[in-house]
Amino acid sequence: MANPREELLQKAIGYFAEHGVRDTSLRTLAAAIGTSQRMLHYHFGSREDLLVAVIESVIETDAKMLTELFANEPDPFEAGRENWRITAQHAQTFGALYFELSSHAMYGKPYAHDLGQAFVTRTQEAFEAAYTQLTDPKTARRLARLTLAVGQGLMFDMLVDGDRAASDAAIEEFIAMMRTHLGT
Template identity: 35%
Template sequence: MGRRPEPHKRAELLEKAVDYVLEHGLQGLSLRPLAQALGTNARMLIYHFGSKEKLLTEVLEAAQARQRALLGELGGGAGDPFAALEAFWRWFSSPRLAPFARLLYEVEVGALQGQLEYQGFARRAIHGWIGFVLQGLPGSTPAQASLVVGTLAGLLLDGLITGEWERVNGAFGGFLEVLRAGSRG
């Protein structure tokens, strides 16, 4: 007779795995060191999640859910889409969100390299941000929302790599001014 499922143990392992991946990233992730960090063994991770790929899928989904919960805390800009975009940028580029951004960039690079386990997730994440911008900037088109998402993603990547946040925040301010000018006429 096999072990009985332990949903609480599985949920606990998943939360710890998310913490681990947010801190250490995905590059070179191996089940044995992950399991050791979680206080278990690779066999138990496979028992609870079925495979490394399924575990990674669940880790990415849980990390995204955490980020969405943090997004729920975002305030500011009610009624003014540009003020809302500015508040979003402050939130999006904050040190608190950096682990989530690094993880998403790792997934996107993996998708570019043809890693199938990341392609669907990366695509859904990009479309999710486009949908978020479409909701926040009424009257914008998917192409315009893509421009905003691409610009914010590029600026965020620049800031994470260089640490030159004053320059990057200035570039965001310039982008916001271009958007405001474009909305006036």
């Protein structure tokens, strides 16, 4: 039997991915995903607690995928290319939610306090570990931050202008530049 909390969480994530978080109340969300406000309160507490669960779920899924990619692919640039392919594909569904929740952190919403750790630090650490195979730790950290910024920027552009081909081409150029920079 499936976990009812997890089922509700996945439905909430799907709803927010399609409609955004905005000022959606638990009552509105419950009606939209086929449950009651009482069940959402029971499993998550407040709206803010539900948003924390959404953030944690999305981050955990992304972090696990990235860690597995770098663990299973010996060439970190190929792992990075595959990460971009998966990220660009997922961005079609979850990209706007990612940026909306990021803005909650920028506005200092208490439930989004740990987003910096989740959206930036954990992803940067995965890239840093990959670059450490190719260069010194200080350079690896700097290049990891650059890689994260390039990927996030291209994802943002792709979501705004819809030009996946241009973002794919830019990623290929970035990979070539990094290979040259690192002499690999």
